[in-house]
Amino acid sequence: MFTIYVYVLDTFADWEMGYAISELNSGRFFKKDAPRISLKTVSYSKGPIRSMGGLTIVPDCLIDDIVVSETSVLLLPGADTWNDRKHAAILEKASAFLALGAAVGAICGAVTALAGFGLLDQRPHTSNGPGFLEMFCPNYKGQDFYIDKPSVADNNLITAGCTGALLWAKQIMEHLGVFQADTLDSWYAYFSTGASEHFFALMQTLPSCHGD
Structure with a gap:
């Protein structure tokens, strides 16, 4: 089972997480033998968090409750409040995740x-x-490793710009192996183009559509 920790902080960009967390939490297009997913919101306190879109979320757990393991995933959304020093603790966790080989997804x-x-x-x-x-x-020294694409997957690190939420979600699900390859391709094609043929192709990849 994978535990997905979704970090929430005031002003977080709720829409940037939408594609990834909705599919991971619902499992509606998962393959038959997909690993089970437990999705938890996490923050620096148990107090309510207000998203950029005006949604109020009460975190499920605290940063100290995060279990750093190869079956843990940390997702970090964009927000206007990342400069606050209280977020240093989650960045320490992100460092521990990456060092272990556990997945970290960060956007914007x-x-x-x-x-x-x-x-x-x-x-x-x-x-x-x-x-x-x-x-x-000012201390950034990663210019030689910068790739000008909406989202970039480097093994267990998946980063995206503010317009890369869909591709970011695709790369996260690909890393976790929860979709069949043809399901994921059709899912991405449909949501990136809106063309109905991709929706029907997506449905045909699902076991229930084949009478399995």
């Missing part, structure tokens, strides 16, 4: 936070465009 402002913590200096990654990380992270 969370990528900037990882860069400021020195975690992207030697790893392929992306952000909101060339030069973006230098603007906010």
